[in-house]
Amino acid sequence: MAQPPAKMYEEIEHTADWALRVRGADLPALFSNAALGMMELAGVRMGNGSGQERTIELQAIDKETLLVDWLHELLVALELEQIAFRDIELEIAGGTRLAGTVQAVPLASMEKPIKAVTFNELEIIELSQGLEATIVFDV
Amino acid sequence: MAEKLRKQDFTRLAPTLWEIPTSYQAGMRVPVRLFADERLLEAALGDKSLQQAINASTLPGLVSHVTVMPDVHQGYGFPIGGVAATRLPSGVISPGAIGYDINCGVRLLSSRVSFEEAQLHIPDLASALYRNSPSGVGVKGSVPLSAKELDRVCREGSQWALKNGFAREDDIVRTEESGRISGADPSTLSPRAKKRGRPQLGTLGAGNHFVEVDVVEQVFSNEAADAMGLSVGHLAVQIHCGSRGFGHQVCTDYVKEFQPAVQRYKIQLPDRELVCAPLDSPEGKRYLGAMACAANYAFANRQIMAHHARRSFEEALAGRVADWDLRQVYDIAHNMGKIEEHLVAGERLEVCVHRKGATRAFGPGYEGLPEEYRPLGQPVLVPGSMGTASWVLLGTEGSMEQSFGSTCHGAGRTMSRKKAKKTVRGDKLIDELEKRGISIRAGSLPGLAEEAPQAYKDVDAVVEVVARAGIAKKVARLRPVAVIKG
Numbered sequence: 001m002a003q004p005p006a007k008m009y010e011e012i013e014h015t016a017d018w019a020l021r022v023r024g025a026d027l028p029a030l031f032s033n034a035a036l037g038m039m040e041l042a043g044v045r046m047g048n049g050s051g052q053e054r055t056i057e058l059q060a061i062d063k064e065t066l067l068v069d070w071l072h073e074l075l076v077a078l079e080l081e082q083i084a085f086r087d088i089e090l091e092i093a094g095g096t097r098l099a100g101t102v103q104a105v106p107l108a109s110m111e112k113p114i115k116a117v118t119f120n121e122l123e124i125i126e127l128s129q130g131l132e133a134t135i136v137f138d139v
Numbered sequence: 140m141a142e143k144l145r146k147q148d149f150t151r152l153a154p155t156l157w158e159i160p161t162s163y164q165a166g167m168r169v170p171v172r173l174f175a176d177e178r179l180l181e182a183a184l185g186d187k188s189l190q191q192a193i194n195a196s197t198l199p200g201l202v203s204h205v206t207v208m209p210d211v212h213q214g215y216g217f218p219i220g221g222v223a224a225t226r227l228p229s230g231v232i233s234p235g236a237i238g239y240d241i242n243c244g245v246r247l248l249s250s251r252v253s254f255e256e257a258q259l260h261i262p263d264l265a266s267a268l269y270r271n272s273p274s275g276v277g278v279k280g281s282v283p284l285s286a287k288e289l290d291r292v293c294r295e296g297s298q299w300a301l302k303n304g305f306a307r308e309d310d311i312v313r314t315e316e317s318g319r320i321s322g323a324d325p326s327t328l329s330p331r332a333k334k335r336g337r338p339q340l341g342t343l344g345a346g347n348h349f350v351e352v353d354v355v356e357q358v359f360s361n362e363a364a365d366a367m368g369l370s371v372g373h374l375a376v377q378i379h380c381g382s383r384g385f386g387h388q389v390c391t392d393y394v395k396e397f398q399p400a401v402q403r404y405k406i407q408l409p410d411r412e413l414v415c416a417p418l419d420s421p422e423g424k425r426y427l428g429a430m431a432c433a434a435n436y437a438f439a440n441r442q443i444m445a446h447h448a449r450r451s452f453e454e455a456l457a458g459r460v461a462d463w464d465l466r467q468v469y470d471i472a473h474n475m476g477k478i479e480e481h482l483v484a485g486e487r488l489e490v491c492v493h494r495k496g497a498t499r500a501f502g503p504g505y506e507g508l509p510e511e512y513r514p515l516g517q518p519v520l521v522p523g524s525m526g527t528a529s530w531v532l533l534g535t536e537g538s539m540e541q542s543f544g545s546t547c548h549g550a551g552r553t554m555s556r557k558k559a560k561k562t563v564r565g566d567k568l569i570d571e572l573e574k575r576g577i578s579i580r581a582g583s584l585p586g587l588a589e590e591a592p593q594a595y596k597d598v599d600a601v602v603e604v605v606a607r608a609g610i611a612k613k614v615a616r617l618r619p620v621a622v623i624k625g
Binding site: 012018061065069079116117118120136138 | 240331394398556
């Protein structure tokens, strides 16, 4: 019997805030999984509808800053526009430039909002089977 | 990677004061001092909070020890419950050592409503407070602002609220810095910060933010309690919130801006969340201007929440009790960077005191206090965890000498949010608290479970430590009867 696919993100212990360990075969997969994990942590429920395609382009000084910026884009969209993202398609060049498309879907509800994505001990590390990062969110 | 910190790594300086010397880890510029009894020390060793304090001791320009309060817990870079003072002009300012929720703080209002006469109406009061206190992130505030009005709020803080009918003169006098930090410069704000700030003024927020109705259970200083209008058996209201998405964006913007700045100023740090810039650098000055905007926004926000609380008391209690008015006791920040003068090794120095999850606690004689509090010391407001006691304290000469005029800010977490969610069910918690006579109104059940009392340390033990250490003095203990959470 085939093993179910391993979950690419998991909440880990943190006394005051939320911490998420994320994995991905490469940077686009890691970033995409981080976004899905963050929405799950916040208890995001998406509304019905096909969504609207949105283009995202970001540039940062290094891959960790790019990851923080990417997740922050999503947080701000959740708060200001009441939308969530799905069908995330990203390309990342040189670890510092992100370009991609997402489907922006109306937010049905959110259990608990996240205040900020932090740099606390943030490092994207290479494992034998891809990449891993632990992200701490201020809540 | 540093070795795990152990109890034997500390020097005990006094029964409630422990020191980690600079020899513990390379790069420490000053020692770390923790106020705790044996039990709270053990609790602090349970997570990374003290390692985070050690990391903070590497910040350039620190004038003396990094202070850690007994309610310390792990944060994201700088520990919650930490205090660090850096020298002006060339010491650094670190946005992460102040926190994303700039000027998160507490306001306390007193009343002449006795619990006895209000008891039957507490559920109505809780419902009115919940109805009138917009909560979650992104909800439309009760006071949407134009771009120009937001700039005015940034510059004027609570005084903007006074001009616009949300405050009384007494509220302003009884607010830290009269509710307006100088140096606010809206030109240092990003368009996104402004966009997030405009719709959120007058909202509570989620997480551990709350409005709580308490009964004054015990008074320890009649003189101070009288000055504050607190008497045994009467209701009081606490409001805990901050600068909302506006402050979060200001901090996010500057933590990002400071990432290349640390390279430019050749500052080595053990954690990128501690990024900083010299106070006299262009980046440092810009952050100070932006931080003051967010601080003033938070003062105005708590002021409007107080206005909502007064309206709620009127809706629920008018005609049912003799006097339903709420009077301001004090409003104080516990996430802030302040430029202050302190005596350090016999020398009077101008320093930037970073307090993150620590409350300013100035002693008697401080000129910035209202006349009635000046001989007593500055009121300190210490909310407990949901369903447990809260405390009103006073700043002391001891806090000026030992902790840069600072003391604790709450109970401090001891259980992870993940574990709290697994072990506590929000609906059962509501039942338990209701059985104990506490009315709960909450927007999110999982969010409520994370804030369960068992996830926190014992606030009475925390207060006992700061009182024994002489960095605060007890005034009154409050017991909750209604809690409103975002």
